[in-house]
Amino acid sequence: MQHKPFLPRLNGPALAAAYLLAAFLPLGLARTQSVAPADQWELAAAAMGLVALWGMAVQFVTSGRFESVSGRLGIDKIMAFHKMAALWVALALVLHPLAYVLPTWAEDPDLGWIRLRFYLTDPAYLSGVVALGALIVLILTSVLRDALPWPYEAWRGLHVILGLVAVLGGLHHAVAVGRFSAQGVLAGFWGLVALGIGVVMATLYGWRWWQLHRRPWRLASVSKRADRMWELDIQPAPGTPPLPYHAGQFVWMTEGRRRFPLLDHPFSIADSPRRDGLSLLVKESGDFTNRIGDLPEGRVIGIDGPYGEFTLEAQGGAAVLLIGGGVGIAPILGILRDMRARGETRPVRLAYAVGQPANFACLEELRAARSALDLRLWLLSEDGPHEDDILEGRLTRTRLGEMLDGLDPVQTRALICGPGPMVVGVSDTLLDLGMPMRNVVYERFDYAGGARSRQDRARTRNILSVGAALALGVAGFALMG
Numbered sequence: 001m002q003h004k005p006f007l008p009r010l011n012g013p014a015l016a017a018a019y020l021l022a023a024f025l026p027l028g029l030a031r032t033q034s035v036a037p038a039d040q041w042e043l044a045a046a047a048m049g050l051v052a053l054w055g056m057a058v059q060f061v062t063s064g065r066f067e068s069v070s071g072r073l074g075i076d077k078i079m080a081f082h083k084m085a086a087l088w089v090a091l092a093l094v095l096h097p098l099a100y101v102l103p104t105w106a107e108d109p110d111l112g113w114i115r116l117r118f119y120l121t122d123p124a125y126l127s128g129v130v131a132l133g134a135l136i137v138l139i140l141t142s143v144l145r146d147a148l149p150w151p152y153e154a155w156r157g158l159h160v161i162l163g164l165v166a167v168l169g170g171l172h173h174a175v176a177v178g179r180f181s182a183q184g185v186l187a188g189f190w191g192l193v194a195l196g197i198g199v200v201m202a203t204l205y206g207w208r209w210w211q212l213h214r215r216p217w218r219l220a221s222v223s224k225r226a227d228r229m230w231e232l233d234i235q236p237a238p239g240t241p242p243l244p245y246h247a248g249q250f251v252w253m254t255e256g257r258r259r260f261p262l263l264d265h266p267f268s269i270a271d272s273p274r275r276d277g278l279s280l281l282v283k284e285s286g287d288f289t290n291r292i293g294d295l296p297e298g299r300v301i302g303i304d305g306p307y308g309e310f311t312l313e314a315q316g317g318a319a320v321l322l323i324g325g326g327v328g329i330a331p332i333l334g335i336l337r338d339m340r341a342r343g344e345t346r347p348v349r350l351a352y353a354v355g356q357p358a359n360f361a362c363l364e365e366l367r368a369a370r371s372a373l374d375l376r377l378w379l380l381s382e383d384g385p386h387e388d389d390i391l392e393g394r395l396t397r398t399r400l401g402e403m404l405d406g407l408d409p410v411q412t413r414a415l416i417c418g419p420g421p422m423v424v425g426v427s428d429t430l431l432d433l434g435m436p437m438r439n440v441v442y443e444r445f446d447y448a449g450g451a452r453s454r455q456d457r458a459r460t461r462n463i464l465s466v467g468a469a470l471a472l473g474v475a476g477f478a479l480m481g
């Protein structure tokens with residue numbers, strides 16, 4: 001069944017414009033308040049507080065769980081924004097008390113320290129200090145996540161709690177002692193923001209928890225597809241409606257008594273929407289996935305989705321390159337299965353790269369697809385070929401050039417999913433080979449940083465320009481006096 005979005009899904013520039021307009025709203029409302037005269041540093045300090053507080057609140061909807069926010073961008077881009085916005089929010093919050101005392105500091109450093117100590121220790125400012133502390137711990141635990149000895153779920157729970165402490169502390173601080181926010185229209189505005197955060201939390205952890213229980217799915221079968229890789233056939237339980245989705249999207253999945261949104265895991269749908277139910281291809285890689293092959297048939301499964309923009313519907317194109325590395329073949333397989341089901345006629349070039357031949361999943365199905373589609377296949381294993389049609393080594397520039405041979409790079413779309421370094425290398429090489437950046441789409445299974453492609457760097461520049469626009473807004477607010 002095809003997926004029709006419930007709410008309009010905005011593209012990147014529209015979302016950036018909406019973000020900026022909304023961030024400037026508290027500054028505009030502050031202008032309507034009559035407050036005691038303030039110098040430019042105090043105005044800048046207040047503006048940074050207002051913009052940072054709004055930015056913190058928005059972080060709750062840029063978590064990748066709201067399709068109307070992340071639907072047109074995909075999880076990679078929305079997580080990149082989420083991470084970078086956290087940094088400018090933190091920077092503004094650290095500068096917020098400093099800018100208040102800066103003029104005093106310049107004239108009399110001792111008095112400057114006394115004022116700063118007062119802001120950090122006076123009980124009236126406690127909620128603001130707690131908010132700042134929570135945000136700093138949140139950012140440190142996120143940057144150091146891979147080094148922390150905690151299960152991912154514990155980190156995720158802490159992340160939500162620290163985020164709530166930071167934003168609620170910040171809201172309390174604003175309405176308790178804020179120069180502009182303590183009364184009038186801005187106090188009402190922050191009340192609405194608090195309400196909005198309540199609605200977001202109720203949606204994520206109340207409504208979605210209820211949906212996981214009200215609309216259960218069942219595990220129909222688990223089959224081994226490669227070394228430590230399993231295919232799950234999941235079907236809606238009686239009364240559960242089918243899931244409308246596009247091939248290549250992903251769902252959040254939980255099972256049995258773990259059916260709570262904080263305990264779910266993202267998995268790409270390795271299936272065509274033209275088939276009933278969902279197929280997931282899961283690689284053992286940690287606490288949850290290591291047990292996936294032992295799940296009994298009939299086990300209740302919770303499915304939340306679909307999410308993501310890694311789809312052909314979103315990309316179009318006269319010819320298609322599909323490139324999967326390791327378990328990154330999962331969404332690629334879904335797209336291929338859907339192309340077969342739809343009787344696709346465009347030329348399709350598919351490369352599947354693994355470390356060892358034992359890691360290849362569904363090889364026979366891929367080979368058989370050649371008789372139904374205009375498909376050419378590159379199967380690559382770093383560790384020896386073992387079979388005639390398997391090439392040894394990686395997806396080099398020469399091999400990517402072969403894949404594009406006879407195709408117009410400008411009319412071709414590439415969808416890449418795999419380990420970070422492979423995605424980066426392949427994406428950059430395809431750009432070198434003449435493909436426009438907008439035609440190269442990728443999804444990574446890990447949000448952690450790591451290697452960055454040219455497209456990542458372009459994305460970073462775009463996101464930073466949003467941060468720069470916010471800084472200009474703050475400066476304008478201060479300079480207008």
Ligand SMILES: Cc1cc2nc3c(=O)[nH]c(=O)nc-3n(C[C@H](O)[C@H](O)[C@H](O)COP(=O)(O)OP(=O)(O)OC[C@H]3O[C@@H](n4cnc5c(N)ncnc54)[C@H](O)[C@@H]3O)c2cc1C
Pocket residue numbers: 075151152153250263264265266267268269280281282283284285286287288289290327330331443444445446447448
């Ligand atoms: C959009 C997307 C699609 C994915 N599709 C597939 C797929 O089709 N097949 C597949 O095998 N894997 C897929 N993954 C990766 C899969 O979600 C993780 O391997 C799995 O969640 C690991 O859980 P664990 O408890 O077994 O391992 P852990 O040891 O808990 O985690 C290993 C790593 O997996 C990531 N991870 C763990 N839990 C989560 C979570 N709840 N949310 C986000 N990341 C998490 C973290 O980076 C963590 O460091 C996908 C990931 C993303 C983001």
